[in-house]
Amino acid sequence: MRLGLIIKKQAKGSRRKAQGFFTLNLSPASKLPADLDTPNPEINAIWRKEAQKRWQAYKAGELKTVSYEAVMQKYQ
Secondary structure, three states: EEOEEEEEEEOOOOOOOOEEEEOOOHHHHHHHHHHHHOHHHHHHHHHEEEEEHHHHHOOOOOOOOOOHHHHHHHHH
């Protein structure tokens, strides 16, 4: 199902042609919590620590890096 677009076909009786029509179903999107866009200080603090840890590991040469060109070549 594509983002709420549902294609329905109804057939009424064996002699009638199937009648197709489109309906836009926004219910999955409307059910998402509104607070998903609200910043969460606790989660932000966890990510801040993780980012700092990764940056320090990068500066210390403890992380393996991959060049942009290698990534692009892999996914072309």
